[in-house]
Amino acid sequence: MRPMRAVPLALAFALAGASATTVQADAFKPSKADQVKLGKRAAEDLRKQDKTKILPSTDERVKVLRKVASCLLSVIDDGKDPWEYSFDVIDSKEVNAFALPGGPTFFFTGLLDKLSTEDQLAGVLAHELTHVRREHWAYAYADNQKRALGINLLLIFTKASSTVGNIASIGNDLLFNLPFSRKHEKEADEQGLDMMVKAGYNPTGMKQVFEMLSKVSGGSKPPEWLSDHPDDKNRIKNMQERIDNMHKTFPPQKPLPWAK
Numbered sequence: 559m560r561p562m563r564a565v566p567l568a569l570a571f572a573l574a575g576a577s578a579t580t581v582q583a584d585a586f587k588p589s590k591a592d593q594v595k596l597g598k599r600a601a602e603d604l605r606k607q608d609k610t611k612i613l614p615s616t617d618e619r620v621k622v623l624r625k626v627a628s629c630l631l632s633v634i635d636d637g638k639d640p641w642e643y644s645f646d647v648i649d650s651k652e653v654n655a656f657a658l659p660g661g662p663t664f665f666f667t668g669l670l671d672k673l674s675t676e677d678q679l680a681g682v683l684a685h686e687l688t689h690v691r692r693e694h695w696a697y698a699y700a701d702n703q704k705r706a707l708g709i710n711l712l713l714i715f716t717k718a719s720s721t722v723g724n725i726a727s728i729g730n731d732l733l734f735n736l737p738f739s740r741k742h743e744k745e746a747d748e749q750g751l752d753m754m755v756k757a758g759y760n761p762t763g764m765k766q767v768f769e770m771l772s773k774v775s776g777g778s779k780p781p782e783w784l785s786d787h788p789d790d791k792n793r794i795k796n797m798q799e800r801i802d803n804m805h806k807t808f809p810p811q812k813p814l815p816w817a818k
């Protein structure tokens with residue numbers, strides 16, 4: 559996704575609460591229930607936009623995406639998580655995929671067309687699911703608020719009380735554009751790899767996606783998913799190390815039906 563834009567000042571007040579003097583990062587972290595609400599709202603808004611062409615459930619790509627998703631969820635969902643997942647494909651050349659807070663997940667045909675195996679698809683999906691499960695957006699949001707507070711402390715003291723705790727004031731812009739930290743990307747890679755192995759996929763698939771995207775980004779415009787997931791060279795190396803350390807033999811990768 560795109561680089562973060564300036565945070566509207568009003569957002570700094572959104573979850574400030576009355577205790578601005580003793581605020582800690584977690585005081586700004588939207589609850590799990592709020593994450594679900596926010597994600598659903600943003601997903602609904604996205605589906606309503608004229609320019610968003612969502613593929614029908616009968617489309618082969620949607621069916622495969624949902625099949626792989628339910629396979630991954632079967633190894634992590636113990637029935638206690640509040641997340642409300644949904645999996646959709648947007649007809650667009652954009653090379654991208656993203657998960658909104660709380661679970662709604664979108665893949666673009668531009669990315670699906672570049673994947674050749676179910677294991678690669680599982681790699682992207684497992685990475686995104688980890689962002690949801692580990693509440694990475696909510697932590698990024700909390701950090702963002704804390705920074706805004708540091709800058710606007712004086713304003714907070716004078717105005718916070720009038721603009722308390724309203725999640726409705728969190729704009730979609732911040733839902734779609736807030737970047738994840740490097741620490742969280744690493745966690746999504748690592749736990750995503752573990753998740754896909756547990757579900758019976760070959761973890762090399764995830765590594766291949768990053769390798770493929772690094773090559774594609776050699777052109778003038780980097781794919782969005784990669785620019786959202788900046789690759790320091792260590793990232794692919796770290797994945798390989800984690801795979802090697804599993805000391806396992808993995809099943810052969812399954813070709814996607816539309817792979818050339």
Ligand SMILES: [Zn+2]
Nearest residue numbers: 738743746787
């Ligand atoms: Zn990521």
